Amino acid sequence: MSDDELIWRIAGGSGDGIDSTSQNFAKALMRSGLNVFTHRHYPSRIRGGHTYVEIRAAEHEVQSRGDGYNFLLALGDSFARNPQEEAYYGNEEIKPLSENLDDLREGGVIVYDEGLLDEEEVAELELEKRAEENGWHVYPVDLRGLAKEHGREVMRNTAGVGITAALLEMDLEHIEDLMEDAMSGDVLEANLEILDEANEMVGEEIEREHDLRIPTGEHETEQALLSGSNAIAYGAIDAGCRFIAGYPMTPWTDVFTILSQNFPDMGGVSEQVEDEIAAAALAVGASHAGVKAMSGSSGGGFALMSEPLGLAEMTETPLVLVESMRAGPSTGMPTKPEQADLEFVLYTSQGDSQRVVFAPGNIEEAYEQTRLAFEIAWDYQIPAIIIYDQKLSGENANVDVEFFDREPTPDLGSTLTEEELREAAHDNSGKFKRFNYEDAEDGVAPRSLPGQKGGRYLATGNEHSPVGHIEEDPDNRTFQMDRRLEKLESIREELDERESTQTYFGDEDAEYGIVTWGSSQGAVEEAVARLNEQGHSVKGLSVSDMLPFPETEVTEFLESVDEAMVVEMNATAQFRGHIQRELGRFGDKLTSLLKYNGNPFEPAEVVEGYEINLADEEREPSAQVRIEPAAGD
Amino acid sequence: MSAFNAIGEQREIDRDEFTPGVEPQPTWCPGCGDFGVLKALKQALPEVGKTPEEVLTVTGIGCSGKLNSYLDTYGFHTIHGRSLPVARAAKLANPELEVIAAGGDGDGYGIGGNHWIHTARENHDMTYIVFNNEIFGLTKGQTSPTSPKGHKSKTQPSGSAKTPLRPLSMSLNAGASYVARTAAVNPNQAKEIIKEAIEHDGFAHIDFLTQCPTWNKDARQYVPYIDVQESDDYDFDVTDRREAAEMMRETEDVLNEGTVLTGRYYVDEDRPSYSQEKKAVGEMPDDPLAERYFDDDAEWERSYDLLERHT
Structure with missing residues (x-):
């Protein structure tokens, strides 16, 4: 925890414009030269409900939401249920203030909208007393009044941003620029007036009492602020994907939406269909006909994709699916992150089915591994799945613009042209031996596409002969099974020869290891850095290749x-189990740090988990995390 | 320069070309109605000028699903009930392909019913043949969505308590722009209807009565059959939705009483196909998407050019 960073939390109800306001504020901070990282917490409802976005900004690298936060802008929930009544769920209007106090760091700043929040309700919170105990600085401001005076009530966001900037002594230039990009006419004018007036209130009506100031920094290269979902969508675009089919489901919808909005200008096709069975089956059909295609969903929808996934595996149709995890089981907690679909994604579908699974750990990896998934899927004619979660999906961070300056790779991998088909093996009747095990290299038999001359064959989910006809001959069965299984080994060999997709951090010679996967990577990386600074002999490994496993x-x-702790956001230590199954050992060395309360890890929780484990202490962790001791092999 | 030169090829086509060397003889039971579909297709395809390699036949699971084992085109034998989503995406990916989907009544009207409704609703330009034998055949005779009320089977030993689904009426209401019923015992009509369905620009649904001599002896052979266009007893306008709906309802009602009505029921030549609609709103390229991957001069857009919105 350091004071050289700002962690700004803007809280309100769904529909209060928290998302767009925070997005612009984060961008302004990025433009001012800081590194930023956002974290989004929201309920599964359209209007109202306690929601917040945190923006962490610092000159140093930021890889997670950080620990707690130090500046609260509580707008109040203007879409709260029965704001004037005491219902069983309490007064929701005040929740943006009341629900956020526990995580506020000592010495933190609170700005709340006294124009919306009821004075008596605020008094009941004993805010003054708590502020004194924690050294908080509280600034009640009539944001609503200010907004209404110049424009509309919803503009109290802007008033809040103006106050924030003034309290932090932050220049308004970037905020104004962004407003000018996003708005025009009277709306822009009103917002600029509100921003200015709010800004001027500090120093005049409001006296600054706190020490927290905006950090300063400088970027050497141009930066872009984008989310994991953006990165996955952009990876797909650059891999030449031009077909997506899907059905809405949080949080997968983000990737689906981004591609649906971009494809029309790129000659691509997006299809929103009747259900997820259809969605994945459409991707299979488009791929079969020669287009790089993808689909995806979150756990519940992915369950429906189990059978088309198996069909793609058996017919060796290249396919990329994305699985955006949220807290389960069943409908679970639709807007909360969890890493509990790992085993489901690894094993769903009947028979000895084979697939490739990547779990990117951050935004850059999300882009690169999506491209890699397409490359592997089309080279080896196998489904490749990107597994990520609500956290990576929605969090924004700044990435070097030049990172994306790469050539697209639309090629169709092991697909033949008509010219090549003329040289390829056919049976006596002229059918193309599409599943030829005799000449297969690395298990891959090149394919033709419908409409090509000389390439006709039958694709079938039944076991099949080289030309694709249903065939239950034991020799053929064994040859075909062995050939398909060989692909996964070949992929592992290829991945081992390339630059590793695993991420290593910390002191190389350390005696203690922390292992994690997917979106927990950032918090673990920061925790390891902190432990190293404190002199602990610790290093970290974040694994991306779930299948084939980087043995x-x-x-x-x-x-x-000597020992290792596996950190993951689920209750049953799924990744630890996966390691043990794949390697058949290390059961005595691996303990787990698990979190499944709907919130992602903070670095301090990982640090504490390490301390408890190392000291073999009996004490319970202070946060809602669980330590699962080693179970043996 | 096309990468798919089987498409649009102009040449003499022999119907024998559609008989695969691998499995020239189907494994269907003697007397099975499925032979009628196969035969009608083999006759219809050359007559509408289609060569084996410009046709993609997509099937589901069941006896009907084996159609493309015995019909030598490009084939995709998918999974139970999912022929339509696979087929329609292939058509979107390469609209020049002639796409024919096929499956049984359990496959299409039961497990795949949702896909059937939505494919009809969207009016994809393809032919959909449902082998309707009013029974699950390959799994040995269980009640299907079109089995008559009271039909006894191993899974409904006291007779089915359900009224059968109305395939023609459902398809019309869902949005199909060509709806017909034919029967395996009426090969000439079947061939003509298949030709019309293939040439129709939109979703053409053929409910094809295929007797199951092994598991559904009740349905006999769907004889005698009546062609509603040729019979003087029936007079309705196939382009009139209201009249078509009435005729369909009657046809569905009398089938289980032993009167087999067949023919064209609804034809709407004006409704744009799905790809026409999609192109009209700018969500589908004019040229086949599949061709682009073989075009060395194609310029591929990059995400790098989208970054301005993020800076």
Whole structure:
């Protein structure tokens, strides 16, 4: 926890414009030269309900939401249920203030809208007393009045941003620029007036009492602020994907929406269909006909994709699916992150089915591994799945613009042209031996596409002969099974030869290891850095290749440490189990740090987990995390 | 320069070209109605000028699903009930392909019913043949969505308590722009209807009565059959939705009483196909998307050019 960073939390109800306001504020901070990282907390409803966005900004690198926060802008929930009545769920209007106090750091700043929040309700919170105990600085401001005076009530966001900027001594230039980009006419004018007036109130009506100021920094290159969902969508675009089919489901909808909005200008096709069975089946159909295609969903929708996934595996139709995890089981907590669909994604579908699964750990990895998924899927004719979660999906961070300056790769991998088909093996009747196990390299038999001359064959989910006809001959069965299974080994060999997709951090010679996967990577990386600074001998490994598993890399890492703690956002230690199954050992070395309360890890929780584990202490962790001791092999 | 030169090829086509060397003889039971569909297709395709490699036949699971094992085109034998989503995406990916989807009554009207409704609603330009034998055949005779009320089977030993689904009426209401019923015992009509369905620009649904001599002896052979266009007893306008709906309802009602009515029921030549609609709103490229991947001069857009909105 350092004072050289701002963690600004804007809280209100769904529909209060929290998202757009925070997006612009984050961008302004990025433009001012800071590194930013956002975290979004929202309920599953359209209007009202307690929602907030946190923006962490610092000169140093920021890889997670950080620990707690130090500036609260509580707008009040203007869409609260029965704001004037005491219903069983309490007064929701005040929740943006009342629900956020526990995480506020000592010495933190609170700005709340006294124009919306009831004076008596605020008094009941004993805010003054708590502020004194925690060294908080509280600034009640009539944001609503200010907004109404110049424009409309909803503009109290802008008033709040103006006060924030003034209290932090932050220049308004970037905020104004962004407003000018996003608005025009009377709306723009009203917002600029509100911003200015709010800004001027500090120093005149409001006296600044706190020390927190905006950090300063400088970027050497141009930065872009984008989310994990953006990165996945952009990776798909650059891989030449031009077909997506889907059905709305939080949080997967983000990727679906981004591609649906961009594809029309790119000659691509997006289809919103009747259900997720259809969605994945459409992606299979488009891919079969020669287009790079994808689909995806979150857990509940992915369950419906199980059978088209198996069909793609058996017919060796290239396919990319994305699975955006949210807290389960069943409908679970639709807007909260969790990493509990790992086993589901690894094993769903009947038979000895085979697939590739990548779990990117941050925004850059989300882009790169999506491209990699397309490349592998089309080269090896196998489904590749990107598994990520609500956290990575919705969090924004700044990325070097030049990172994206790469050539697109639309090629169709192991697909033949008509010219090549003329040289390829056919049976006596002229049918193309599309599933030819005799000449297959790395298990891959090149394919033709419908409409090509000389390429006709039958694709079927039944076991099949080289030309694709249903065939239950034991020899053919064994040859075809072995050939398909060989692909996964070949992919592992290829991945081992390329630059590793695993992320290593911390002191290389450390005796203690922390292992994680997916979106928990950032918090773990910060925790390890903090532990190293404190002199602890710790290093970290974040694994991205879920299947085929990076056996050599993980084995080497685990052999090099005395003990290791596996950090993941689920209750049943799924990734730890996966490691043990894949490697068949290390059961005595691996403990778990688990969190499944709907909120992602903060670095301090990982640090504490390490301390408890290392000291073999009996005490319970202070946060809602659970330590699961080693179980043996 | 096309990468798909089987498409639009102009040449003499022999119907024998559609008989695969691998499995020339189907494994269907003797007397099975499925032979009638196969035969009608083999006759219809050359007559509408289609060569085997410009046709993609997409099937579901069941006896009917084996159609493309015995019909030599490009084929995709998918999974139970899912032929339509696979087929319509292939058509969107490469609209020049002639796409024919096929499956049974359990496949299309039961497990795949949702896909059928939405494919009809969207009016994809394809032919959909449902082998309707009013029974689950391959799994040995269970009641299907079109089995008559009271039909006894191993899974409904006291007779089905459900009224059968109305395939023609459902398809009309869902939005199909061509709806017909034919029967395996009426090969000439079947061939003509298949030709019309293939040439129709939109979703053409053929409810094809295929007797199951092994598991559904009650349905006999769907004889005698009546062609509603040729019979003097029936007079309705196939382009009139209201008249078509009435005729469909009657046809569905009398089938289980032993009167087999067949023919064209609804034809709407004006409704734009789905790809026409999609192109009209700017959500589908004019040229086949599948061609682009073989075009060396194609310029591929990059995400790098989208970053301005993020800076």
